[in-house]
Amino acid sequence: MTSDPRPRATLWPKGRLYEDFHVGQTFDHHWGRTILEGDTTLFTTLTLSFNPLYFNRAYALAHGHPDIVVNPQLVFNVVLGLSVEDCSEIGGPFLGVFDLTYDRPVYPGATLTARSTTTETRISESNPANGIVTWRTEGFNEAGERVVGFRRSNLVRLRNPKRAA
């Protein structure tokens, strides 16, 4: 008879806390993701992003594109999503995004990967049990061309708040 696995289990934890970040560290984020036509059409319609470039292929072709244009907000969200486990899975809320550029259109079938560099770490003045960490994140297509780049900050919990304070 199989015994209860739970007392014998070891948690394989996910995510990082404030002390795990230092300026200059880089993360080549996991997985990558191929963006399919259904992904962008569903994202676009659920968010009411009504520009025909994102859901009318004939219209997109008439504007010189080879296919439907992937909604740029989906490109951003996939690249940020791929960065979450490394940067922000358990630490705290997402505070802001700055200086975001969409460098080139993405079309269905493109495979995106993401990379981040930690650019700033500081203890929150108003909430010293937390720090604020900022990363520069970039997303690339399978040819290695950058499709999106941005700076984002998260509140990140300290593992040892007293010692750091």
Place this chain on the structure above:
Amino acid sequence: MGELSKLTGKNNYFEDFAVGLVIRHARGKTVTPLENVLITNMVMNTAQGHFNEHAMAATPFGTIISYGGVNFSLVLGLACQDCCENALAELGLDNIRLTKSVTHGDTLYAYSEVLETGDADRDDAGIVVFRHYGYNQRDEQVAQVDRRVLLKRKSHWADR
């Protein structure tokens, strides 16, 4: 009116936007698991606070918090038809601020303000910078985002 221009609005080309114009967008959208959980999982965001109701019940939030990327994407979407239906491209975003958490059942509304207009590196389009604001059903601001778009000029595109 041409085959392309009949598919989109007539009053939202580059020439229609002047600095200072503020638009209240007509539609709101309620955030449900369809928006938050589906999009959070679709984009590989692994933070379970956006999809584990049991874990979130034990936190001060008490319930799942909608992913901020979903919240501001909805605000951008609610503003899209009026501001970007005739866009050739969305060039970038800036100053994205997430000022209040959103939970399933909250309804988002959007407003937009024209911050800048200017020439582009092509004659048939211009650049407009919008500031989009998102509010919930209690009139609390939940998000703000600036968006730079390349918009068709009516002079070049209205008859195509």
